[in-house]
Amino acid sequence: MPYKIIGSQCTACSACEPECPNNAIREKDGTYIIKPEKCTECIGYFDDPQCVAVCPVENTCVIDSSVARYQA
Amino acid sequence: MESKEHWDAGRPQAASDQSAAPAPGHNGCGASGGAGKASCGSSMAPEDMAPGVWEKVKNHPCYSEEAHHHYARMHVAVAPACNIQCNYCNRKYDCANESRPGVVSERLTPEQAAKKTLAVASAIPQMTVLGIAGPGDPLANPDKTFKTFELIAREAPDIKLCLSTNGLALPDHVDRIKDLNVDHVTITINMVDPDIGARIYPWIYYRHRRYTGREAAQILHERQMQGLEMLTERGILCKVNSVMIPEINDQHLIEVNKAVKSRGAFLHNIMPLISAPEHGTVFGLDGRRGPTARELKALQDRCEGQMNMMRHCRQCRADAVGLLGEDRSAEFTTEKVMERDLAYDGAARRAYQATVEEQRNEKAAAKEAELEGLRGRQSDMVVLVAVATKGGGRVNEHFGHAKEFQIYEAGVGGAKFVGHRRVDLYCQGGYGEEDALPTIVRALNDCVAVLVAKIGGCPRASLKEAGIEPVDACAHEFIDAAVLAYYKSYIERVERGEIAHTPKGDAAIRQGAYVAA
Numbered sequence: 001m002p003y004k005i006i007g008s009q010c011t012a013c014s015a016c017e018p019e020c021p022n023n024a025i026r027e028k029d030g031t032y033i034i035k036p037e038k039c040t041e042c043i044g045y046f047d048d049p050q051c052v053a054v055c056p057v058e059n060t061c062v063i064d065s066s067v068a069r070y071q072a
Numbered sequence: 073m074e075s076k077e078h079w080d081a082g083r084p085q086a087a088s089d090q091s092a093a094p095a096p097g098h099n100g101c102g103a104s105g106g107a108g109k110a111s112c113g114s115s116m117a118p119e120d121m122a123p124g125v126w127e128k129v130k131n132h133p134c135y136s137e138e139a140h141h142h143y144a145r146m147h148v149a150v151a152p153a154c155n156i157q158c159n160y161c162n163r164k165y166d167c168a169n170e171s172r173p174g175v176v177s178e179r180l181t182p183e184q185a186a187k188k189t190l191a192v193a194s195a196i197p198q199m200t201v202l203g204i205a206g207p208g209d210p211l212a213n214p215d216k217t218f219k220t221f222e223l224i225a226r227e228a229p230d231i232k233l234c235l236s237t238n239g240l241a242l243p244d245h246v247d248r249i250k251d252l253n254v255d256h257v258t259i260t261i262n263m264v265d266p267d268i269g270a271r272i273y274p275w276i277y278y279r280h281r282r283y284t285g286r287e288a289a290q291i292l293h294e295r296q297m298q299g300l301e302m303l304t305e306r307g308i309l310c311k312v313n314s315v316m317i318p319e320i321n322d323q324h325l326i327e328v329n330k331a332v333k334s335r336g337a338f339l340h341n342i343m344p345l346i347s348a349p350e351h352g353t354v355f356g357l358d359g360r361r362g363p364t365a366r367e368l369k370a371l372q373d374r375c376e377g378q379m380n381m382m383r384h385c386r387q388c389r390a391d392a393v394g395l396l397g398e399d400r401s402a403e404f405t406t407e408k409v410m411e412r413d414l415a416y417d418g419a420a421r422r423a424y425q426a427t428v429e430e431q432r433n434e435k436a437a438a439k440e441a442e443l444e445g446l447r448g449r450q451s452d453m454v455v456l457v458a459v460a461t462k463g464g465g466r467v468n469e470h471f472g473h474a475k476e477f478q479i480y481e482a483g484v485g486g487a488k489f490v491g492h493r494r495v496d497l498y499c500q501g502g503y504g505e506e507d508a509l510p511t512i513v514r515a516l517n518d519c520v521a522v523l524v525a526k527i528g529g530c531p532r533a534s535l536k537e538a539g540i541e542p543v544d545a546c547a548h549e550f551i552d553a554a555v556l557a558y559y560k561s562y563i564e565r566v567e568r569g570e571i572a573h574t575p576k577g578d579a580a581i582r583q584g585a586y587v588a589a
Contacts, residue, residue, distance in 0.1 A: 011163050012179075013208055015153035019280070046280050053282040056154060056163040 002039030003049055004064035007031045009057050016061065019050040036067045125338070128255060128309055131200045131425070132232060133395065135256060135311060135339060137384045137489050140395070141465035141551075142428045145201040146192050148185035149178065149391040150216045154208035155240050156276040156292065159354035160315055160345055178391065178406055179207075182216055186223035188409045190416045192393055193228055196400070197424035199393075203234045205258075207391075211241035214248070221252045228416050232256065236313070240276055240292055242299030250306050257303055258311040258341075259296055263321055264331045266290040271320050274354070297335060304336030311339040311382065316363050316371060317355070318345070329375040340375060341382035344368050344581050365518060365579040369490060383491045384478075395463050398475075435465050435550040439487075442556035446484050451563050453573055454483040457555050458493070458522040458540075467546050467554050471527035477516060480551070482559035487552050493579065513538045517579040520562065523554055539576070 002024075005016075010031035017025045017032060024038035034051065042049045051061040133140035154163070180188060193199050202224055204210040210217040221233050234256035235249070242259065249257060263269040269289025276288040283291060303310045312332040314325050321328070329340055345362040347355040363371075372381045394400040458477040460469035479491045493515040495508070509531055516522055521541040525548060532542045546554035566573045 009164075011152075013152040013154065013163060015155070015208070015212065015277075018153075048281060050280060053280070054153075054155070054277045056157060 001041075001063045001065055002036040002067050003034050003041060003051055003061050004036070005032050005034055005051070006060050006062060007033070009060040011057060013056060015054045015056065016051040019054050021045040021050065025051065034061075034064075036064060125309070129338075132234075132256065133201065134203070134234075134258075134382075134385070135309065137382070138432075140384050141461070141463060142198060142432065143200045144196055144198045144393075144395045145203055146189065146199055146393040147203045147205050147388070147391055148180055148188060148220060149207055150180050150182055150185045150220050151204055151206055151210045151213035152179055152208045153212045154206075154238075155212040155278070156209070156238050156288075157274050158238075159272055159274060160317070160347060160356075162352040162354075162356075164352065180406060182219035182223055184406055184410070185220045186227065188404055188406065189224050189231065190227055191409045192404050193231060193421065194415075194417055195404075196394065197421045198395070198428065199231075200425070201232045201234060201256075203236065205236040209238050209241070210235045211237045211245050214241070214245055218248055218252060221254060225252065228418070230418055230421065234258070236260070237299075238292070239296035239299045240278060241295075243295060243302055246299065246302040246306065246308075249303075250308065254308070256309050256311070258313055259300055259337075260313045260315070261296050261300075261328055261332060262315050262317070263289065263324060264293060264297075264328050265324060266293055268321050268324050269293060272317065297331070300332060300335045300337060309338045310336065311341060312337045313341045313343060313385070315345055316342050316368060318361060318363050318367065320360075322363065322367070322371060325371060326374060329379065333379040337379070339380045339382050341385050342368070342372055342375065343385055343387055346387065362581060365491065365493065365515075365581050368581065372490075384489060398463075431464065435552065438550045438553035439556065442553045442560070443486060445560055446486075446556060449484050449563070451484050453563055453566065454481060455521075455559065455562060455573075456481055456490070456519045456576070457487075457558055458516045458519040459551050459555065460522065460524040461551060465551055466548055467523045467551055468525050468548050471522070471524040471531055471542070474524070477512075477522065478551070479519065480555045482555050482562075484563075487555040487559065493581070509534050513540065514580045516540055518576045519579075520576065521558060523551075523558060539574075 005025075012027065012031050014027070014032065017027070020034075021042060022038045022040055024035045025032055026035070027033075049061065055061045129135040129139065131139055131143050133143045133145050157163075189202050204217050204220060217235065224231055225233065233252065233254045235254060236258040237260070239259045239261065242257075262272050266286045266289035269292060270286045273289055273292060275282050275284045276292055277283075278288075278291055278295075300310055300312070312328075314321070314328055316322055316325060325342055332340060345355060345360070347353060347360050347362055349356045349359070372383055375381055388399065391401050392399050393404055457480050459467055459480060460471055460474040460477055461467060462469045462473075474495060476492050476494045478489060479493060480487045481490045495512045495515050512531075513534065517538070517540075519540055521543050522535065523543045523546055525544065527535075527542050527544055535542045543558060546557060549557075562571070562573075565571045
């Protein structure tokens, strides 16, 4: 399952965008979004999902269980 | 929007003709109560520092107390991302009436920021410094930060560039900073002990990992010290900001002061914690209080023997525009700036700044004359005097219009700036006179007098009742000279038995924001 950003909590600080190894994050309508088909949960790149690690608001980058899990 | 740790930034102006050194001699701080280092914080004249350093700071409002009466800075909010979390910062909060580091209403692209800078520089010739201070960390947004500097340096080479950082990413960018001629950098350093740091920083993001607790603070500390050393090795002036957090790092800041001094920091700025609960910061929600005016001054005085202290910081927003203590950012929103088409007029700016230099010379002469009148006098009386000013180094603000008062400490050795008190009302539920006056009296409670351009009958009576003498006799005179003249009359009246010299109480530091006029 990929990560998603809870828009109502996003401060649009942009910190996550350059950290994503898959270029899956971009700005849309004043907050940031993750393109689910591009997100790999950082598997193969880093121990922790980078958007979660850098996000200043807790529980804002979360697993999107509505989308099938990424297959490495 | 958000918030983050830093604030003021800056970098001085070079171009204009110099000479104009302010106050000759020691700035008259010698005798005053505090910790008696001759140079008054950053208000020193050339005698107190190497000429090369004075050239760098003399037009920089954040690096020179003397300059902050005459010169303005602006911040452009191009750096929203941050790489650490501080317990005095809440990234989610934004309010148009808010004035504190990390807060900003509008973010800019580097191109917008450059255009805004040129617009402000053309409209405000005193504007000498462009700083990037957030609202996140400039070096967590290196591409945006450096692109902005490049654009501005190309169009307006006389504008000084500076930045303010938490230091975590600093060692990686020192060479770029040097290449771009950024010669003022501020690092926010709140601890040199990771156990204390763990109580201030819940986490850092470093080399693709989130670190917490003591480990996070240890990494941050090492990077800050390394960055500071690298800057001073390259001749880049470095100011250290520290947030004074009672019961966490208040005494520890003396250690911080020693550590940064030994690594070549030029100026130390200890600022009070801002922790109003409505800001939603961890410290605010925990009910952690900020220091009182007396606690802050006592710590600054203790550190002053070690190195130059900055006491004129207004902890301004990441998009502040104008003199310290005023914020004209609302005049220069992106919308307003983008519709203008203007040419950058460096000649007009240089001409204006030359007149400022003349005023500085006049001011220094007036102060010397008053000091002469005190020469040979013996008195251990040291008093605090509040001053209402709107810039130019003069007593030129009406009592009722003052959003802040500047505080001067006066003794037979001279007068020195020791701080400022905000008195604007913010989220106080009411703006009437009856609310304002007690606030002002609390803020000035440790002062014997307040010097103003003008004052009405009603506040005059209330101030007298509170033991604060309202004085409008020195309207429009230079501040230092006016404070010294008042002090002379004060000790003469005490000697004649006309008034009693009694110890004053503590005063409150206002939390919250400046409300733009």
